Amino acid sequence: MSELSPRLRDEIDDQVAEAFDAYLAERLAEPGPLRTAVRARWWVPAVAALLGVAATLLVCRGWS
Numbered sequence: 458m459s460e461l462s463p464r465l466r467d468e469i470d471d472q473v474a475e476a477f478d479a480y481l482a483e484r485l486a487e488p489g490p491l492r493t494a495v496r497a498r499w500w501v502p503a504v505a506a507l508l509g510v511a512a513t514l515l516v517c518r519g520w521s
Contacts, residue, residue, distance in 0.1 A: 461469075
């Protein structure tokens, strides 16, 4: 198997990411369990992010 150049790999990664984003946007637009889960539990990632920030601040203050 031949090696791909880093530039070509990056281009392929970008295209795959764009295709996945488009697919996910289509799926979220349709009624169904994915859309319901994302909308119903928006607070879970928000709370996780806040806890992560709080933990980081506590650790950083302890080492200062």
